Amino acid sequence: KILANTLFLGKEVIYLPVCHSTNDLAMDMLKSGKVTEGSIVIAGEQTHGKGQRGNVWKSEPNENLTFSLVLRPTFLNAMDQFYLNIMISVAIVEALASLNLELLVKWPNDIYTTNGHKVGGILFENVISKGKVSSAVVGIGLNVNQKFFDLDQATSLVWLSKQELNLKEIFSLIIHKIEKNYVLLKGGKLSELKDRYLKSMYLLNSWAKYSDGEDFIGQIIGITEEGKLIMEKESGVQNFYAFKEVKFIK
């Protein structure tokens, strides 16, 4: 039994040693009315873990965290749905900071080391109804104790902490922070959440190489209310980018 000691988030935790994808499972349960808000599905191993943009999420069995939470943010306008990305990614970064692990958010919601390696990602599956976010399945994949990766750009927390970490403790810290942030979101504290997101943002106000079809030097100077990236190019021109419209080049 995984204890989270929260008010509503993780009151019901469904642990599966193996499953297809915790996001798919949570979505099926949501659709069949089998879960309440705050339920969490966590797996030791996923056979078909899903990443963003139709990618596969690979994770060594039992070494990392792979879980999905069910939220019903019916108070949230569809046009403000990026605040879900904000509050979740900030929660993860700040929870890990309490263990002296320094991480950042690479826009929109990748969890990055300060030197540019990915340790985690979040997959949001929001259901919109009548202009509101009626429900959301939030899938979190965080590399914790896995030591070796197929992809050069991937890493895990164990390389930062230099020692094995306790999965339950990290899970619990993250769930706590998410619940706190969710209460802030519900209370309309959008600008506070956005400020904290900007403070945690990878490459904010630093010049780097990007591509939007053409390579350019630019610096991220903020995000819009809808979560678009505000980029200043070397030429002085400002551009707004939606997800997938720009990529960082190493």
Ligand code: BTN
């Ligand atoms: C990304 O591509 O960065 C997002 C990765 C999200 C992975 C998590 S693992 C738990 C949940 N279940 C899934 O199938 N995907 C998410």
